[in-house]
Amino acid sequence: MSGYFPILRQRVRKRTFRSLFLFVTSRCNSLCRTCFYFDKLNSKDDLTFDQIRRISETAPPFEKLWLSGGEPFLRDELPEIVALFTRNNRVANINLPTNGLLQERIFRSVDRMLALAPNVSIDLNFSLDGLANTHDAIRGVPNNFRRTLETIREAEKRYANVPRLRRNVLTVITRENYNEIVELGLRLAAEAKLSGQYFEIVRGETPDADLKRLQREDVAALHRRLMPFHRHYARRLFAHLPPGVRQFATMYYLGNLRFHFDLHESCLEQPRKWPMPCTAGETTIVIDHNGRFRACEMREIVGNLADYEFDIPAALASAAMRDEVEAIRNANCWCTHSCFIQESSKFSPRVQLFTIPWAWLRQRRQKLPEMPLRDIERFRALETV
Ligand code: SF4
Numbered sequence: 001m002s003g004y005f006p007i008l009r010q011r012v013r014k015r016t017f018r019s020l021f022l023f024v025t026s027r028c029n030s031l032c033r034t035c036f037y038f039d040k041l042n043s044k045d046d047l048t049f050d051q052i053r054r055i056s057e058t059a060p061p062f063e064k065l066w067l068s069g070g071e072p073f074l075r076d077e078l079p080e081i082v083a084l085f086t087r088n089n090r091v092a093n094i095n096l097p098t099n100g101l102l103q104e105r106i107f108r109s110v111d112r113m114l115a116l117a118p119n120v121s122i123d124l125n126f127s128l129d130g131l132a133n134t135h136d137a138i139r140g141v142p143n144n145f146r147r148t149l150e151t152i153r154e155a156e157k158r159y160a161n162v163p164r165l166r167r168n169v170l171t172v173i174t175r176e177n178y179n180e181i182v183e184l185g186l187r188l189a190a191e192a193k194l195s196g197q198y199f200e201i202v203r204g205e206t207p208d209a210d211l212k213r214l215q216r217e218d219v220a221a222l223h224r225r226l227m228p229f230h231r232h233y234a235r236r237l238f239a240h241l242p243p244g245v246r247q248f249a250t251m252y253y254l255g256n257l258r259f260h261f262d263l264h265e266s267c268l269e270q271p272r273k274w275p276m277p278c279t280a281g282e283t284t285i286v287i288d289h290n291g292r293f294r295a296c297e298m299r300e301i302v303g304n305l306a307d308y309e310f311d312i313p314a315a316l317a318s319a320a321m322r323d324e325v326e327a328i329r330n331a332n333c334w335c336t337h338s339c340f341i342q343e344s345s346k347f348s349p350r351v352q353l354f355t356i357p358w359a360w361l362r363q364r365r366q367k368l369p370e371m372p373l374r375d376i377e378r379f380r381a382l383e384t385v
């Protein structure tokens with residue numbers, strides 16, 4: 001039974017501060033047309049290390065640190081920042097996106113992070129937004145696809161025996177790439193020993209608004225084709241667990257991902273209420289590279305941490321943040337942002353105990369849409385690995 005308890009404990013919990021979204025730098029070496037932060041990139045007002053230390057020292061213990069930027073690996077003290085939060089705040093998991101371009105810098109930083117933070121689990125998420133030409137065109141960097149894939153392959157060799165470092169790919173679905181995401185997934189599943197591949201819908205104010213012109217039915221059909229990838233990676237992720245616990249963990253993993261897809265589809269074209277309240281600004285806070293803070297990445301700035309002596313509990317308790325939380329509640333706010341769907345769903349017993357298990361059952365019954373025989377065979381191979 002002991003294997004079930006941590007999974008169950010994760011399911012139902014009190015609404016307390018759980019996650020920090022920290023933009024560790026505004027510096028970036030990409031030019032993504034999908035970037036909702038593009039107008040703030042490469043400014044010269046990044047938080048200093050001492051200010052980040054103060055944020056960590058005043059914050060209560062919390063579970064998850066979502067790092068962001070800019071390209072996080074352009075921040076020289078990245079390993080020391082991770083160590084601060086694992087030491088002072090007992091953070092258990094770090095989510096770390098990267099464009100994968102700076103191989104040497106990434107490995108130097110990850111090696112140091114693993115040494116300085118010996119107990120934390122790290123999700124290292126490489127961005128791949130299509131096959132080579134599409135990826136490079138979306139991200140504005142020649143040979144980006146080739147360079148990122150090389151980094152992924154090298155990471156596989158280097159960290160194969162470090163299970164607490166999960167190597168994932170994150171793919172942003174846009175109008176330009178949705179037709180080749182399945183092919184990308186099939187190639188990655190066959191060639192790169194990843195821990196997972198995850199899919200987000202392009203969101204926010206992007207430099208190229210055309211990328212956001214997606215039809216709900218196209219996205220829904222794509223999602224049905226993407227569930228086999230999640231099943232493939234779930235088998236790998238939970239292979240070490242005893243059979244009963246493995247099935248339980250798999251159910252929540254797949255149910256959760258299907259539930260995210262459901263909300264991505266229902267909120268794609270119009271506001272549609274989530275089945276749980278969004279807890280942004282209560283259980284999470286977003287801190288921009290310069291110390292401005294927000295309830296979530298999609299909403300406006302609420303204040304400047306400098307006015308609260310870089311003290312997160314003071315910022316969360318401020319009148320401005322309380323007003324923002326009230327506004328979110330009254331607006332029945334909605335979006336397709338998986339990080340916040342994930343964070344908010346953790347505080348809804350109904351979603352955890354009914355909606356997610358039901359989503360797991362539904363995905364088991366879902367048939368793949370029509371596709372060429374050759375692809376069907378490749379999918380069958382995927383379902384058995
Ligand atoms: S999406 Fe990320 S990698 Fe791309 S420009 Fe924006 S911050 Fe840089």
Ligand code: SF4
Nearest residue numbers: 278296333334335340
């Ligand atoms: S629903 Fe989305 S946009 Fe609204 S507050 Fe929550 S995370 Fe932000």
